[in-house]
Amino acid sequence: MFAPFRETIADISAAIRKHRDxxxxxxxxxxxxxxxxxxxxxxxxYPVQLWGSGLAIAxxxxxxxxxxxxxARSTLELEMSGSAELIQGYAFTSLCDTLVNLRELYxxxxxxPILGLAIPVAPSAERRRxxxxxxxxxxxxxLEGVTGRKISPDSLRESARxxxxxxxxxxxxxxxxxxxxGIIRNADFxxxxxxxxFLPVEEYGLLLENLLAGLQPVTxxxxxxxxxxxxxxxxEPLDAQELFDTVGAEVADDDFASGWRSVSKDTLRVxxxxxxxxEFLFGGAPCCCLHNPDQDRHEYLVQKVRDADxxxxxxxxxxxxxxxxxxRPQLLARLGKEGIAATxxxxxxxxxxxxxxxxxxxxxxxxxxxxEM
Amino acid sequence: MTRLAAFKKxxxxxxxxxxxxxxxxxxxxxxxxxxxxxxxxYAMDAIPVYPENYAAxxxxxxQSVELMEAAEGAGFSPDICAYARTDFGQNRLRGxxxxxxxxxxxxxxxxxxxxxxxxxxxxxxxxxxxxxxxLDTPFLHEGLTTEMVGYVVRQFGQLERxxxxxxxxxxxxxxxEEVIALSRKAVGLWKRILDLGRxxxxxxxxxxxxxxxxxxxxxxxxxxxxxxxxxxxxEVNDRAERKIGSVPGERYRVLWDNLPIWFKMRSLETFFxxxxxxxxxxxxxxxxxxxxxxxxVQTSDAxxxxxxxxxxxxxxxxxxxRIRYLERLIAEFGLTGFIMHSNRSCKPYSxxxxxxxxxxxxxxxxxxxxxxxxxxxxxxxSDAQVEGRLEAFIESMAPNDLSQGSRHVVQCRPA
Numbered sequence: 001m002f003a004p005f006r007e008t009i010a011d012i013s014a015a016i017r018k019h020r021d022x023x024x025x026x027x028x029x030x031x032x033x034x035x036x037x038x039x040x041x042x043x044x045x046y047p048v049q050l051w052g053s054g055l056a057i058a059x060x061x062x063x064x065x066x067x068x069x070x071x072a073r074s075t076l077e078l079e080m081s082g083s084a085e086l087i088q089g090y091a092f093t094s095l096c097d098t099l100v101n102l103r104e105l106y107x108x109x110x111x112x113p114i115l116g117l118a119i120p121v122a123p124s125a126e127r128r129r130x131x132x133x134x135x136x137x138x139x140x141x142x143l144e145g146v147t148g149r150k151i152s153p154d155s156l157r158e159s160a161r162x163x164x165x166x167x168x169x170x171x172x173x174x175x176x177x178x179x180x181x182g183i184i185r186n187a188d189f190x191x192x193x194x195x196x197x198f199l200p201v202e203e204y205g206l207l208l209e210n211l212l213a214g215l216q217p218v219t220x221x222x223x224x225x226x227x228x229x230x231x232x233x234x235x236e237p238l239d240a241q242e243l244f245d246t247v248g249a250e251v252a253d254d255d256f257a258s259g260w261r262s263v264s265k266d267t268l269r270v271x272x273x274x275x276x277x278x279e280f281l282f283g284g285a286p287c288c289c290l291h292n293p294d295q296d297r298h299e300y301l302v303q304k305v306r307d308a309d310x311x312x313x314x315x316x317x318x319x320x321x322x323x324x325x326x327x328r329p330q331l332l333a334r335l336g337k338e339g340i341a342a343t344x345x346x347x348x349x350x351x352x353x354x355x356x357x358x359x360x361x362x363x364x365x366x367x368x369x370x371x372e373m
Numbered sequence: 374m375t376r377l378a379a380f381k382k383x384x385x386x387x388x389x390x391x392x393x394x395x396x397x398x399x400x401x402x403x404x405x406x407x408x409x410x411x412x413x414x415y416a417m418d419a420i421p422v423y424p425e426n427y428a429a430x431x432x433x434x435x436q437s438v439e440l441m442e443a444a445e446g447a448g449f450s451p452d453i454c455a456y457a458r459t460d461f462g463q464n465r466l467r468g469x470x471x472x473x474x475x476x477x478x479x480x481x482x483x484x485x486x487x488x489x490x491x492x493x494x495x496x497x498x499x500x501x502x503x504x505x506x507x508l509d510t511p512f513l514h515e516g517l518t519t520e521m522v523g524y525v526v527r528q529f530g531q532l533e534r535x536x537x538x539x540x541x542x543x544x545x546x547x548x549x550e551e552v553i554a555l556s557r558k559a560v561g562l563w564k565r566i567l568d569l570g571r572x573x574x575x576x577x578x579x580x581x582x583x584x585x586x587x588x589x590x591x592x593x594x595x596x597x598x599x600x601x602x603x604x605x606x607x608e609v610n611d612r613a614e615r616k617i618g619s620v621p622g623e624r625y626r627v628l629w630d631n632l633p634i635w636f637k638m639r640s641l642e643t644f645f646x647x648x649x650x651x652x653x654x655x656x657x658x659x660x661x662x663x664x665x666x667x668x669x670v671q672t673s674d675a676x677x678x679x680x681x682x683x684x685x686x687x688x689x690x691x692x693x694x695r696i697r698y699l700e701r702l703i704a705e706f707g708l709t710g711f712i713m714h715s716n717r718s719c720k721p722y723s724x725x726x727x728x729x730x731x732x733x734x735x736x737x738x739x740x741x742x743x744x745x746x747x748x749x750x751x752x753x754x755s756d757a758q759v760e761g762r763l764e765a766f767i768e769s770m771a772p773n774d775l776s777q778g779s780r781h782v783v784q785c786r787p788a
Contacts (some may be wrong), residue, residue: 063727065745067452067717072724097488100512101724104692108728121484121491121509122528130527131511134520291491291507320452322720326492329448330499 001214002188004207005195009238012198016086019200020046026147028115029087031075031102032233033095033257033289034281035117038268039139040091041201042159044149047091049197051234051258052349053078063105069320070349071234072098079110089146091115095289096323113146115139119281121291128282133274156270162201164267169208170196171263176215178253178308181225183217186251187242190235193259226365229305231255231331232316233288233324237347240354247358249365252308255301256316261285288323297327298334305340311368312341314361319346341368375581375612375619379605386601387587391471394420401540404477404497407590408485408660409508410529410683412556415594416549417536422474424493426590428459431469432635432749440468441750455718455749457493464500479503479539481532485510485686487721506535510684514691517684525680553675556594562602563589564662569609570653571706573773574618575626577609579655580642581619583633589661618651624772625650628702631714631722632657632748637756644760648767654706656687656699688721696732703737710740710770712763717747742766 008015020027025046030037032051040047052071059080060073078084089112092103103116117135120128144150173192176183192211196204226249235241235256244251254260264284269276286295305313313335317324328344335342343364345357394402401419405411407426414421431437437455440462445451447465449458459469467473480503482494491507498505508528511521533544566585569576585605592598629652634641645652663682687695703711713730715723730741744762746754 063725065715065717065723065727068720068724094488094512097720098724100488101721103514105725105728108692108725108732116514118511121488121507122524122531123507124531127509127524127528127531131509131524134518134524138515288492291495293505322453322489323492325450325453326457326489326496328450330496332448 001211002191005188005192005211008195008199009191013083013086015198016046016048019203020086023200026088027086028089028091028146029078029084030091031093031099032071033093033262033287034119034265035091035093035115036268036277036280037201038156038159038163039136039151039273039277040115040143041163042151042156043140043143044147044155045089045143046200048087049258050075050078051197052236053083054237054349055081055083056350063109064102067320068098069318071318071321072102074349076102076105079106087112089113089115092117094118096321113142115142115146119290120278123291123293125278128278129274132277136274136277153270156268156273159201160268160270160276162205166196166201166205166208167263167265167267169205169212172212173208174253174260174263176212177251180217181227181250181252183215185242186244187238189251190238190241190259193235193263194238197258225250226312226368227252227308227310228365228368229253229255229301229308229310229313230316231301231313232257232347233318233321234258234349235316236349237351237354240347240357243354243358243361247362247365249361252310253304255285255304257287257289261287288327298331301331302334302338302340305335305338310340312343312364314364315342315344317344317346319348375577377577377581377585377605377608379585379601379608382601382604383585383588386592386597390591394422395471395475397475401478402475403479403481404474404494405481406483406486406490406494408510408683408686409481409483410532410679411591412549412552412594412679413529413532413536413544414481415552416545417540417542419478419536419540420475421591422477423591424460424463424474424497425456426587427463427469427471427474428456428749429633429635430471430587431459431463432751433638434470435636436469437462437636437749438751440466443468451750451753454487454489454493455747457489457496459749460493461496477501477503479535480505481508482506483508483510483683485683485689487688487719489720504535504539506532508532508683510686510689512691513684513689513694516691516694517681521684522677522680525684526674526676529676529680550675552594553679555596555599559589559593559595559598559602560662562599562606564659566602566606566609567654567658567662569613572613572616573626573707574616574620574623575651575653576612576617576619578619578645579629579652579658580633580638580645582655582658583635583638586658586661593661620646620649620651622649623651624648625709625767625770626653626707626773627651627770628653628699628706628708628711629655629657629714630699630711630726631716632719634714634746634754634759635749636751637746637754637759640756644763648764650767652712653708654702656702660686660688688719692725692729696729696736699729699733700736703733703739707773708739709773710742710766712766713741713743715743715745717745717753718749740766740769 028045028047029050037047052074055077060076064073120131286297403414403419411421437459441458443465444458444461744759
């Protein structure tokens, strides 16, 4: 049932090449986060999401300091090590200072075209719309140069429909995981999400439909296992997600930018694209990288834990990620006030050993109770 | 540091400012980022307070470590900006040279210096439970555009309404015009002082500028600020006329890129003096010298000019624009090389710097060096490594030919 997803992530380049050749669309590498993939797709591109890589940092060292996060460093390593030859262009958002400058660095180092989207920080609806209208006009002009195709209202509507459908299916998968303990192993769940970064939307949607139809609760011990919510920017390293399966804990829900925060976004509204993108960016789950006074991450996370009937929260922190790190102490204090156990795990996408994480996860799950030894 | 009579005046000015802020009972306190449009705050007679400026003072006075440790003890990661950690620590301990900052009634954050401040001010807003105004000044990947200027001007309108709401009185546009005029005068004087770095020998180095920068950051928009910089200009210009250099026997003239290493100011001063190397220009000090470029040139609207100048901050530029600017400074100030501070605490300044250094050296033919350090956290800086690199860099430079130095002299007059 998971084979097509597993095969995709086992050889990502082969999967992308196969689909690119079939579709005849230029591959656009999309860096974190929230660039509306629909727009690239509607212009005839094949967007793939780059949330870092597992490559050891060798070449990127020359251009990014060790105190840059491993998402940025390992993504740059992809291009610098020659592993990104399939990618014909890149798309960035202004998610954080590192990514803003990385976009500039890519312009200096590589000849590939770059699309950029400034995410508004001004919280009013009029200002968001104003900035996004200007940004969208630039993006569309540049996209046309990359794909040779103009976006039509129909193509945008169709792309929005396809991506909206995929996210709805992903949300169904999240609900199944949350409401039916044991229905999916954690490692499989995130393998499914990760495959979606690279598969064409049409193909991925079909695979998700089949998966959801075939999912049956995994039989196992009937006792309640410890349930946790994970919060962070990325769910990588994927191998580390398997640790929850091996220690006998369940990830009931997550608050990952590469997970639920993206999946929670509704179908892009296309009648007014700038307004639609504003709703897309600021709708759905809150994110530490989006300034949005209308949402309160504290209330949100507490409610998520309650809804998931979870016993605790694990902050899954990519080292050197500032936006995530700033929010953490106050979030931890709030969870503490609510009587919700929480712990912080620091991860690096290029980490060689995940054993230390196993010990920490096991200790936390024992602490929150119910872990069978 | 160059011994200037104005130094005493500045100390008095800043002491008075902190005493006023700390003892204020009627005037409300606003906390601002260093790149926020303080003119609006002065126009409404509130007192602007700058956590960044205070964090720098703490580090310069070797008091930042205790404060950062307090923040880290409260759960803040040692990987976040050291200014923010110093601020979070002073909030807890009431530490530093002024015994902590007076608590804010409201906050104004502008994104032109970084996105880190968004997170920093969100933390403050939650901690103090006070209103926060976020001014979005998007990064200029493609240069300054009229769309961006309009976007910021319209946010100024929202800032005025925010201030009216918080302070419960109408916004005074006439007063704003007066404050902008004062701000412009001070900025013009500051620019002229920094331009004196073109003279040979340099009468006022960047290390001097880093000390005398406090009023342009905190008091911009007041008459006291104008008076101070007029006096400072006169004194520095006099030194320039009499060819009194800050570094005796100046041999090398270099550019400093990025924030100062606040806790190493004294030791770096000695280090450079011993090697007869003058820091003649600094992108950081120049960040408060740009407003004049937009007054009456591109626009006659004071608020548009203000918006353009707050967008047009060096670290809000794309890399092509940064390289061109650095190239221009190297040419116009007759520099023999450049120093780039890869600052662990400042990503907008530092990420991509290795590439900028390569390109700048190629374009100018001048040697450059990158030092790995931090603006406020001495615990992550190796003195030996920093000084070793600087030593090798200075040895690699061809000294400035003083006999030809006069070709860099420019006419500078006070506004």
